[in-house]
Amino acid sequence: MPFETISPKFSGTAPRLKITEVECHVLLAPDYDASFTSSAQDSFVIVIRTDRGVTGVGECDANPWMAKTCIEAPGTHTMGLCIKEMLIGADPFQIGDLWKKMYLGTAMNGRRGMIIHAMSAVDMALWDLCGKALGKPVHELLGGATRQHITPYASLQPAGHRFEEYRDALCASAQKAKSLGFKAMKTEITMNGPYGHGGMRESYERHTEVLAAVRKAVGPDVTLMVDVQYLWKDAATCLQTVKDWGEFNVYFLETPVWSDNVREMAKLAEQAPMPIAFGEWLATRFEFEELMDIGKVQVAQPDVGRVGGIGEAKIVCDMAKARGRTIVPHCWKTGISISGTAHLAFVTNHCAYIEYLPPQLCHERLRRELAQEELVLRPDGTIPLPIKPGLGVEIDWDVVKRYKVA
Numbered sequence: 001m002p003f004e005t006i007s008p009k010f011s012g013t014a015p016r017l018k019i020t021e022v023e024c025h026v027l028l029a030p031d032y033d034a035s036f037t038s039s040a041q042d043s044f045v046i047v048i049r050t051d052r053g054v055t056g057v058g059e060c061d062a063n064p065w066m067a068k069t070c071i072e073a074p075g076t077h078t079m080g081l082c083i084k085e086m087l088i089g090a091d092p093f094q095i096g097d098l099w100k101k102m103y104l105g106t107a108m109n110g111r112r113g114m115i116i117h118a119m120s121a122v123d124m125a126l127w128d129l130c131g132k133a134l135g136k137p138v139h140e141l142l143g144g145a146t147r148q149h150i151t152p153y154a155s156l157q158p159a160g161h162r163f164e165e166y167r168d169a170l171c172a173s174a175q176k177a178k179s180l181g182f183k184a185m186k187t188e189i190t191m192n193g194p195y196g197h198g199g200m201r202e203s204y205e206r207h208t209e210v211l212a213a214v215r216k217a218v219g220p221d222v223t224l225m226v227d228v229q230y231l232w233k234d235a236a237t238c239l240q241t242v243k244d245w246g247e248f249n250v251y252f253l254e255t256p257v258w259s260d261n262v263r264e265m266a267k268l269a270e271q272a273p274m275p276i277a278f279g280e281w282l283a284t285r286f287e288f289e290e291l292m293d294i295g296k297v298q299v300a301q302p303d304v305g306r307v308g309g310i311g312e313a314k315i316v317c318d319m320a321k322a323r324g325r326t327i328v329p330h331c332w333k334t335g336i337s338i339s340g341t342a343h344l345a346f347v348t349n350h351c352a353y354i355e356y357l358p359p360q361l362c363h364e365r366l367r368r369e370l371a372q373e374e375l376v377l378r379p380d381g382t383i384p385l386p387i388k389p390g391l392g393v394e395i396d397w398d399v400v401k402r403y404k405v406a
């Protein structure tokens with residue numbers, strides 16, 4: 001294949017390991033609400049086991065039943081192979097070669113979308129496994145940490161079905177995030193469009209009113225991002241509203257137009273009074289290349305659980321650096337993916353913030369209960385370097401048993 005992939009970097013010889021099992025778990029919170037626009041109510045967790053007892057855990061952010069099928073579906077021909085079969089018997093330290101093997105072996109059905117999302121869970125589990133086998137944190141295997149702390153931003157959560165309830169819930173969530181120590185936060189303002197909260201259909205002027213209220217609630221010193229979740233049909237319509245948002249000091253505007261509308265993105269990147277951020281749904285470096293070179297976005301947001309895993313996300317980060325763009329990874333999942341995101345950020349100095357769904361603020365029980373990550377939010381709003389082997393995540397296996405539905 002004419003492109004590079006990444007494998008763990010370390011000195012000395014790797015322990016000889018063979019993959020013996022790839023376990024797939026579809027988890028669903030029993031109180032999930034299908035009308036609630038949050039993919040953190042379910043999870044696809046993969047456990048990779050080896051002949052020496054070392055295991056790795058990974059997760060992806062995509063429909064978990066589909067992801068399980070992507071991993072387990074039998075193969076029928078050379079360009080449509082079974083991912084699980086390709087992994088059994090392989091050396092887990094050859095992460096880059098295994099990624100290429102999976103990418104090529106599923107090329108007729110994959111290359112983008114679901115198969116790449118599912119491969120992200122495999123990749124994440126392999127990095128965790130190799131870290132545990134060597135007794136080293138993942139950031140070390142990615143080339144070594146280039147800084148001692150990173151800064152998370154809190155994702156605020158809305159509530160209610162009326163304008164006032166929605167606005168006030170976001171203001172309350174913002175003030176709570178500030179009291180927890182967060183120096184940066186992102187508010188969604190989506191009361192219309194395909195992601196419209198709870199079926200709301202409010203005017204664009206009211207979106208400005210919510211932004212003004214949230215900014216007032218947190219004061220001028222907090223870094224504030226805005227996610228409008230594909231609200232506008234084109235750049236011109238978007239600009240009619242956001243041209244006046246300069247006074248609110250918005251750090252970035254996330255997904256203002258549809259994800260495939262890269263030429264409209266480029267117009268916004270040139271004309272909007274704040275940087276434009278995209279990338280949460282994208283799979284592989286190839287989609288990010290289009291996003292940055294045609295869409296011209298200033299902030300790229302790879303999600304380690306969708307883009308193809310930690311290795312593919314690192315390649316996207318390197319591409320962004322070469323183009324002078326900022327990285328702010330997307331992550332709306334459990335502590336497994338948040339940890340994968342953090343390890344990536346520790347080797348990426350142009351990663352300004354990582355997305356962080358605070359367990360104290362969120363409704364999603366899988367986020368709160370499935371995994372304890374090593375990441376600690378200090379009073380100055382930063383997270384220090386993790387030191388445990390692998391991703392440094394402790395899984396509560398009783399939670400896996402309780403919420404497993406397939």
Ligand SMILES: [Mg+2]
Nearest residue numbers: 227254255280
């Ligand atoms: Mg978003």
